[in-house]
Amino acid sequence: MRHYSLMFNTTTGSRRTMRINNPNCDLPVPEIETAIGQMIANNIFDPERGGLESLNRMELTTIERTIVI
Numbered sequence: 001m002r003h004y005s006l007m008f009n010t011t012t013g014s015r016r017t018m019r020i021n022n023p024n025c026d027l028p029v030p031e032i033e034t035a036i037g038q039m040i041a042n043n044i045f046d047p048e049r050g051g052l053e054s055l056n057r058m059e060l061t062t063i064e065r066t067i068v069i
Contacts (some may be wrong), residue, residue: 007057010050
């Protein structure tokens with residue numbers, strides 16, 4: 001299983017996070033940056049808790065499981 005963790009800075013100085021499960025890891029970085037820019041521009045979170053200002057960090061986590069028995 002894979003997921004992206006995105007952490008955004010907000011206009012109130014706090015941070016907001018979101019997780020995207022099973023992403024398409026073959027997307028080029030410029031396309032991902034464009035999508036993140038659209039999320040920031042359209043303020044996808046509740047603006048009362050702080051509008052999105054910028055991306056702080058984005059991480060890809062990969063979890064691998066092997067069933068033994």
